Amino acid sequence: MLPVLIILFSTSGMLLAQSQKQIDKFNKERTAYFTEQLELSDAESKAFWPLYEDFRNRKMKLIEDERNTWSYAHKNADNLTEKEILETLEKGYSLKEKQLALEEEYYQDKFLSALPAMKVLMLGKVEWDFRRYLLNELRGEGKGHGGQRKGVGAGTGPDAKGQLPMAADPCML
Secondary structure, eight states: OHHHHHHHHHHHHHHHHHHHHHHHHHHHHHHHHHHHHHTOOHHHHHHHHHHHHHHHHHHHHHHHHHHHHHHHHHHTGGGOOHHHHHHHHHHHHHHHHHHHHHHHHIIIIIHHHHSOHHHHHHHHHHHHHHHHHHHHHHTTOSTTTTTOOOSTTTTOSSSTTSOOSOOSOOOOO
16 A cells, blocks of 8 residues: 555656646746747846736636636536526626736736837737647647648747747647
């Protein structure tokens, strides 16, 4: 029994380490991509990245809360009262409104304190392009898979070939 527990715990530790390694790799690649695409100076990077990380963490928490709200409601739909359904609908849409308010706070105020307006405007596109690139990589359409880029976003990377200097297995957002 003890050897099984040791193997189980060591395996879970390796999985955690691998996950953290992938997260660190993803964050490094995202930072490099955004910095290059937005042409951030050192001063802009210093001011922008703490703001962006705070924004992203807060937004991800709201998205997770919203996802959990809808997931719970759908799994338990047959057992919810009319009042509980209405409360769930209100909570779900309230979380959407909070996401919008957060975006407005950061894009209309905080990011503008760190970056010129044009770079703030381009930030949404850079986020979208990076997500699209990750999806292409996961589908095996990017670098490391014959160099073929197909579909939406082909040729939108930062280097002359339209590809990012990333491995073929980036982790998801």
